[in-house]
Amino acid sequence: MALPTKLAQYLTAHDETNAAFSRRCGIRREVLGHYVNGDRRPGLENAVRIEKATGGEVPHTYWVTFVPRKPRRRAASLRRSA
Numbered sequence: 001m002a003l004p005t006k007l008a009q010y011l012t013a014h015d016e017t018n019a020a021f022s023r024r025c026g027i028r029r030e031v032l033g034h035y036v037n038g039d040r041r042p043g044l045e046n047a048v049r050i051e052k053a054t055g056g057e058v059p060h061t062y063w064v065t066f067v068p069r070k071p072r073r074r075a076a077s078l079r080r081s082a
Contacts, residue, residue, distance in 0.1 A: 005066070006058045007050060008036045025053035041066045 004012075011021060018036060022029040027046055034040040035050070042050065047060035 003038075005036060005038050006062050007054075008038075010054050010057050011036065021053065025049045038066075038069045040068050 010016075011018065018032050019029050022032040025032075026049060027035075027042075031040075031046070035042050035046075041047075041063045044060065047063045050058050051060045
């Protein structure tokens with residue numbers, strides 16, 4: 001099991017949902033979910049938005065060394081074309 005991201009820890013500690021946080025920082029909920037789950041890391045613009053929305057608890061520099069977990073493969077990508 002992967003360790004929770006700092007963003008996931010922040011949301012848990014502050015009892016905030018992904019939906020509420022996404023509205024507050026201006027990032028689409030679906031995209032934010034990828035950051036929270038550790039599937040992707042944000043670009044600089046979204047990393048700065050997260051930093052501002054968390055009051056610096058999740059600094060934009062955190063994402064520089066963050067390594068996303070391997071994304072799940074979709075069934076369609078496993079099929080070979082004939």
